Amino acid sequence: MLKIRKLTVHYGPLPALKEISLEIERGEIIALIGPNRAGKTTLLLTLSGILETTEGRITFEEEDITNLNPHQIVSKGLIHIPQGRHIFPTLSVLDNLLLGAYTKRKEKEGVEESLEGVYSLFPRLSERKDQRAGTLSGGEQQMLAIGRALMARPKLLMLDEPSLGLAPQFIEEI
Numbered sequence: 001m002l003k004i005r006k007l008t009v010h011y012g013p014l015p016a017l018k019e020i021s022l023e024i025e026r027g028e029i030i031a032l033i034g035p036n037r038a039g040k041t042t043l044l045l046t047l048s049g050i051l052e053t054t055e056g057r058i059t060f061e062e063e064d065i066t067n068l069n070p071h072q073i074v075s076k077g078l079i080h081i082p083q084g085r086h087i088f089p090t091l092s093v094l095d096n097l098l099l100g101a102y103t104k105r106k107e108k109e110g111v112e113e114s115l116e117g118v119y120s121l122f123p124r125l126s127e128r129k130d131q132r133a134g135t136l137s138g139g140e141q142q143m144l145a146i147g148r149a150l151m152a153r154p155k156l157l158m159l160d161e162p163s164l165g166l167a168p169q170f171i172e173e174i
Contacts, residue, residue, distance in 0.1 A: 001026045002047075002078070002156055007056035009046050016042045019056070024156070041083065044160050048080040049073040061155070077155030083164055085141040087148070089134025093125055096133050096144055100151030110153070118147040 002024040009017040017039045024030050032040045045051045047058060049070040058066045060078050068076075088096050097118060101111045119126035122143040128136065133144055142162065149157060 001061060003057075003059045004043075004047075005057045005059075007043075007046065007058065008054045009042055009051055010054045015054075017046070026155075041160055044080055044082075044158050047073075047078065047158060074152065077153070078158070079149045079152055079154035079156070080158045081145050081149050081160065081162065083161035085138065085145055087133045087136075087141050087144050089132065091133055092130050093133055093136070093144060094129040096148050097125070097129075097151050100148030102152075111151070114151045114153055118150050121150070122147055 002022075004020055004022045007017055007020040008015060020039075020043060022030075032043065034040055042051065046053055049065075049068050049072065052067050056066070057064060060073075060076055063076070065073055065076065065078070088099065091099075097115060098111070101114055119129075124140055125143055125147055128140065133141065136144060146159070146162070
């Protein structure tokens, strides 16, 4: 599904990643583990099209996605939830979720189906659908960030530090 071959990324003259190779098959759950500044976030940002590669190749479902822009990568079904709760705090929970379905907006039936799926996974979001997202607890905001990503019906979901700063009961729920 996702193949990374000899990926090298630089921040200016400094190498941030050097010849990383990794393969992820459909249905696999992979965890990147390492100390701070090991390159985990840099790898995810590169796979998302936010950072450019210096060398190497990234293929997703047999298609070369190396250095595509983020919108193109999202439209192919590769979704990244960055660390920190990146929600739209002044918008309602429902509006935040619908923004996640932006690339699928022409498929009204599919959007409704995705919304029901998110609400069944995170019932608390359904209870708070009209509430401003910025008033949710940290755990609820993380659920919202994940739910918004799921609205795009990803083929591969990449989460960066999904449990950072969350209480244990929310970690288990997520």
